[in-house]
Amino acid sequence: MEESKRNLLDEEAKASLDIWRYVFGFADIAAAKCAIDLKIPEAIENHPSSQPMTLAELSSTVSASPSHLRRIMRFLVHQGIFKQGPIKDGLATGYTNTPLSRRMMITKRDGKSLAPFVLFETSHEMLAPWLRLSSVVSSPVNGSH
Numbered sequence: 001m002e003e004s005k006r007n008l009l010d011e012e013a014k015a016s017l018d019i020w021r022y023v024f025g026f027a028d029i030a031a032a033k034c035a036i037d038l039k040i041p042e043a044i045e046n047h048p049s050s051q052p053m054t055l056a057e058l059s060s061t062v063s064a065s066p067s068h069l070r071r072i073m074r075f076l077v078h079q080g081i082f083k084q085g086p087i088k089d090g091l092a093t094g095y096t097n098t099p100l101s102r103r104m105m106i107t108k109r110d111g112k113s114l115a116p117f118v119l120f121e122t123s124h125e126m127l128a129p130w131l132r133l134s135s136v137v138s139s140p141v142n143g144s145h
Contacts, residue, residue, distance in 0.1 A: 027075070028079060029118070029121070029122055030122075031072055031075050031076055031079070031081075032076075032079075032081065032104065032118055033118060033119065033122045034072055035072070035076055035081065035082075035101070035104060036104050036106055036115045036118055036119060038062040038064055039062060039105075039106060039107070040058065040062060040073075040076075040082075040101075041097055041101040041102060041104050041105045042105050042106070042107055043058055043061040043062050044058070044082070044095055044096060044097050044101070045097055045102070045105065047061075051087050051088055051094060052083075052084070052085050052086075052087060052093065052094025052095055052096045053094045053095050053096070054087065054092055054093075054094045054095075055069065055070055055073065055094075055095075057094075058073070058095060073095060076101075077095070080098065080100060081098060081100050081101050081104070082095050082096065082097065082098060082101050083095065083096045083097075083098055084096075103115075104118065106119075
């Protein structure tokens with residue numbers, strides 16, 4: 001009896017976790033789109049120093065609020081899109097590109113950029129049908145099947 005109760009609790013906890021994943025599942029693509037829109041990969045790639053780019057430098061370059069950008073960058077680093085590492089003096093950290101973030105460069109013309117695909121898939125025209133899915137499913141079908 002105790003075993004079945006524990007299994008039920010585990011299933012309930014997993015179900016709650018799954019719901020949270022559904023609710024926040026859009027965050028990955030929204031943060032990636034934000035990086036592309038702000039041209040963060042290009043800013044880091046064009047940084048004149050061989051050192052990682054600090055948050056202050058990045059926020060100035062992309063004209064973004066440092067506090068908001070810090071949150072986005074923390075998320076993108078966690079996702080493996082960018083890397084964060086120490087600056088030479090060891091007192092600060094900065095950001096560098098990864099192969100993944102380089103594929104998100106909208107200005108890259110080598111045929112390897114996937115930025116246009118991300119921007120297309122996150123456009124209103126592509127998302128709107130998914131947001132109306134329940135009305136499509138519940139509408140009567142013309143003809144009999």
